[in-house]
Amino acid sequence: MAPSLDRQGYWGRPTSTLDWCEENYVVSFYVAEFWNTVSNLIMILPPICGAIQTFRDGLELRYICSFLGLAAVGIGSWCFHMTLLYEMQLLDELPMIYSTCVFVYCLYECFKHKNSINLFPIVLLCIFSISVTLVYLQWKEPVFHQVMYGALVACLVMRSVFIVTWVYPWLRALCYTSLGVFMLGFVLWNIDNAFCDSLRASRQSLPSGIGVVTQFHAWWHIFTGLGSYLHILLSLQIRSTYLKYRPKVKFVCGVWPTLHVEPQKAS
Numbered sequence: 001m002a003p004s005l006d007r008q009g010y011w012g013r014p015t016s017t018l019d020w021c022e023e024n025y026v027v028s029f030y031v032a033e034f035w036n037t038v039s040n041l042i043m044i045l046p047p048i049c050g051a052i053q054t055f056r057d058g059l060e061l062r063y064i065c066s067f068l069g070l071a072a073v074g075i076g077s078w079c080f081h082m083t084l085l086y087e088m089q090l091l092d093e094l095p096m097i098y099s100t101c102v103f104v105y106c107l108y109e110c111f112k113h114k115n116s117i118n119l120f121p122i123v124l125l126c127i128f129s130i131s132v133t134l135v136y137l138q139w140k141e142p143v144f145h146q147v148m149y150g151a152l153v154a155c156l157v158m159r160s161v162f163i164v165t166w167v168y169p170w171l172r173a174l175c176y177t178s179l180g181v182f183m184l185g186f187v188l189w190n191i192d193n194a195f196c197d198s199l200r201a202s203r204q205s206l207p208s209g210i211g212v213v214t215q216f217h218a219w220w221h222i223f224t225g226l227g228s229y230l231h232i233l234l235s236l237q238i239r240s241t242y243l244k245y246r247p248k249v250k251f252v253c254g255v256w257p258t259l260h261v262e263p264q265k266a267s
């Protein structure tokens, strides 16, 4: 995975345990992996708007935290790919675990009454997050992080599929779109890792405008960012349907999905 003949740039020699396939410091002296950096915007801007909308609608704090958690992953990932510094890598990878724990809590507690807080899953998820953090700080093995993250995603997939199969079948399209988009990102992430040498060679021969399309780690950000955003919308829709808020999906500019409910009065 680690590329060999890379240029040096503003942030010095990479100290991260991972260095992705995109050639370092090619587009800018100040940004190590330019396309891997800017592709994080999809994980930053729409979730911030989602958090504002959720706040305005008076919906539960856990959904505002979900959107902000996704934005935090995007900001951490921006800092990591811009610098390739180990501390920034942690700022990318650890929030992936924390925000997915928030998603898990939302989805497993979606059929409880309004504003109820269940301490047992919160304590369990905190113990999980703290344990993963402590182990990963000691044992700097990226595969450990990937397996822990994958296990959390698997919990989300199983729970979503259960809900749309047995409780709200009309939400199947949203569930499988979110899952499909996320998995497409995962396929591209694997291609980027497995075929890095060929991708790099192909970029030498392709015009730069086309070569950028082969930056599959950047595509992974775009697809998992969109898949995760859709997953939060699904979770919000399940919750607000259960609470009888009559949620509606609206498309901003006819393309970008957002969820609206009648603003709820504080109670």
Ligand SMILES: CCCCCCCC/C=C\CCCCCCCC(=O)N[C@@H](CO)[C@H](O)/C=C/CCCCCCCCCCCCC
Pocket (backbone or CB within 6 Å): 018, 070, 073, 077, 080, 092, 093, 096, 099, 100, 103, 142, 145, 146, 147, 149, 150, 151, 153, 154, 156, 157, 160, 175, 178, 179, 182, 186, 221, 224, 225, 227, 228, 231
């Ligand atoms: C029903 C759909 C489920 C959607 C799940 C949503 C969970 C989203 C949570 C957080 C958003 C994270 C978005 C990805 C950010 C990526 C940032 C990044 O690139 N980080 C790397 C460093 O740059 C980091 O090292 C990458 C780690 C990749 C881990 C890959 C593990 C893949 C796990 C997929 C497992 C699928 C399991 C399916 C089982 C049925």
Ligand SMILES: [Ca+2]
Pocket (backbone or CB within 6 Å): 003, 019, 020, 021, 022, 023, 024, 033
């Ligand atoms: Ca690189």
Ligand SMILES: [Zn+2]
Pocket (backbone or CB within 6 Å): 036, 077, 081, 217, 221
């Ligand atoms: Zn990344």
